[in-house]
Amino acid sequence: MxxxxxxxxxxxxxxxxxxxxxxxxxxxxxxxxxxxxxxxxxxxxxxxGLELTPATKRLDDFNAVQNTYLTTFQVLGGLGLLLGSAGLGVVVLRNVLERRAELALLLAVGLRRRALHRLVLTEHAALLWAGLFFGIAAAAVAVLPELLSPRAEISVLTLTVTLAGMLMSGMLWTWLATRFALRGRLLAALRNE
Structure with missing residues (x-):
């Protein structure tokens, strides 16, 4: 058709x-x-020469091209999100490097290095969670009409894997950036101030 x-x-x-x-x-x-x-x-x-084809098969054949495009864009979108989470790691690294003097001051007044790591990681993890929450909310509003249609098919597994991958990737990059930025002698950064 x-x-x-x-x-x-x-x-x-x-x-x-x-x-x-x-x-x-x-x-x-x-x-x-x-x-x-x-x-x-x-x-x-x-x-x-009659050739009978069920309507569902005809419609599936018709939608095959559209479904292929949708799957391709979903995969590319997921990869883009994972690359974006790597970008988050770069932003966290830059942010922590710029704040090394402040963080060194916290060490100088008695905060332990482990607590400092946890503080910086928690701060940026909260931003990651907030970004995911607002991103999911905006996406839900955007696709709400499609979700409410009777023929809506939601791939919960793909969606869950993509979001979990984003969260894990974002947390990994945030942790790596924090570890890298807070290693070495932070007190030297305080002396430079």
Whole structure:
């Protein structure tokens, strides 16, 4: 059906009076008698070259291209989100490096290095969680009409894996950036101030 236009017989003959014969029939059969009607039509019209295709198969074939594009864009979007979380690590690294003097001051007044790591990590993890929450909320609003449609199919597994991957990747990059930025002698940064 892709590339075809289905119209009523009256409209067809009004717009295309020179065309004769039929190339496609749409047959409505009760769902409990589909196999019986299909067999009867195949026997009766076997000399005419009848090819029966269920409407669901036709629609699946029609939607195959669209579904392929959607899957491709979902995968690319997920990769983009994972790369974005790596960008988050770079931003965290820069932020912590700029604040080394402040963090060194906290060490100088008695805060333990482990507590300092936890403080910086918690601060940036909260930003990551907030970003994920608001991103999910915005995406939910954007796709709400599609979710409310009766034919909506949600791939919960793919969505969960993508979000979990983003969260884990973001936490990993945040942890690595924090570890890298807080290693070495922080008190030297305080002397430079």
């Amino acid at each position: 892709q590339g075809s236009l289905v119209i009523s017989e009256e409209q067809f003959t009004a717009h295309f009076p020179g065309e004769s014969g039929y190339r496609m029939f749409l047959i409505d059969a009760p769902s409990n008698r589909v196999a019986q009607v299909s067999e009867m039509l195949s026997r009766a019209l076997q000399d005419s």
